[in-house]
Amino acid sequence: MSQALFLSDNAARVHPSVWEAMQAADAPDSPYDGDAVSAALDEKFSALFGRECAALWVATGTAANCLALATMVQPHGGVVCHEEAHIEVDEGGAPGFYLHGAKLLLGQGEGAKLTPDAIRAVIDPIRDDVHQVQPHAISITQASEYGRSYRPDELAQISALARERGLGLHMDGARFGNAAAFLGLPAAEVAGDVDALSFGFVKNGGMSAEAIVFFDASLADVARYRRKRAGHLQSKGRYLAAQIHAMLEGDLWLANARAANDAAQEIASACSDRLMHPVEANELFVNCTAAEREVLRGQGFAFYDWGDDAARFVTAWNTREEDARALATAIAAL
Structure with a gap:
């Protein structure tokens, strides 16, 4: 049977367009991310989100999440996330590894979604002294681990809190496309005012490429060094970039x-x-x-x-x- x-x-299978794009990229070019296909990603994502972006390819969603967070969080700091978040439940301790021991600070919320009140419940009791881990960033998931989508007003409230408290804001977008399809809104509204987005493609027809989209160029500059140090700067990066271009082409x-x-x-x-x-x-x-x-x-x-x-x-x-x-x-x- x-x-x-x-x-x-x-x-799921890899979409035929992704295979075709990789075949088209099968020609000599500059190694690592110096090829023309990789270089064009910034412009492609900037057009999609209607604001200047810097995009880096990586091979896995775990690497995308952790490398993004590593640009915002010091080893002595913490990341506020939902107790059901992928970085807490399904990434095998990778956040602690990539963030050199930084702590995940767990919040609660219906449907695996955080709210400003849930975030405050985590961070408000933390004393502002060296004896306790201080929050450095918030990570939310779009769509959440229970398949729930954040609306723009929810995102706006969380980003306002992040700005008020001086915290970085990361979005795990492993199923970002599914949230966008459900909400019927432009990508910029589905992402909200985040500092970095892990834009998922593997779950959505890609093969082995995810994108970290930075809306702060200084974070991207840090991430390039961290990506190399983590072993994720692939020598033939054009094949990863080609997959992402194929998925973005024609939406x-x-x-x-x-x-x-x-x-x-x-x-x-x-x-x-x-x-x-x-x-x-x-x-x-x-x-x-x-x-x-x-x-x-x-x-x-x-x-x-x-x-x-x-x-x-x-x-x-x-x-x-x-x-x-x-x-x-x-x-x-x-």
Whole structure:
């Protein structure tokens, strides 16, 4: 029996346009990031966000998050993030490694989203003295780890707090495209007034390239040195840059995200009150017993358990309409 994969958008195929772009870049050029394809990224992202940007490619989302934060946070400082944030739960201690021991300061919030009040609850009790870790930055995730999207007014409130307290502001945008597709807003409004954005492509049809987009050029200057020191300055960087260009060309990143979101909405329509969170991207968290999950797996659906009483289903740019419809039918029949 063939499986319908809803494990992760990391498991999805690479978009054909990405392969074509890498093939087109398969010609001699300057090494590292000195090639013409890499050099053109700043202009490409500046056009997308309507403001001056500096963009660096890296191979993984973990590297993107950690290298971005390392430009804002000293080893004796801390990063405020949600307790369910990817940097806390799923990056194997990489933030502590890249930030040379800086601490993650964990906040709470519904749907894995931070609010200004949740951030204040973390930082206000910290004494302003050398005996306690001082906050240096805030990191938020768009869309969040539970597939929830920050609205522009929410982002504005968080950025205002960050400016008031002199904190850097980073956005983990592993599923930035899915948030943009759901909100139907320009990229600039989906990002808000952040200092750095980890713009995700691998989950959205890319192969092995993510972008760190800096809205402060001085941070980008620091990150270039840190990227080399961390072993992420690849000698044939044009192949990573080519992937990103392919995804930006004609807003392929957005079209792919819309396709994934549409598949998620098809499934969500059958879940009714089983949904643990509103579906605002391409992830669904669905209450179902162990026995019900076995029924679904017996019908050829692959997905991850989410605790003892739920499942997580993730759609991708290439999720087939018939597979999404079949899963919706199967869930409705439980």
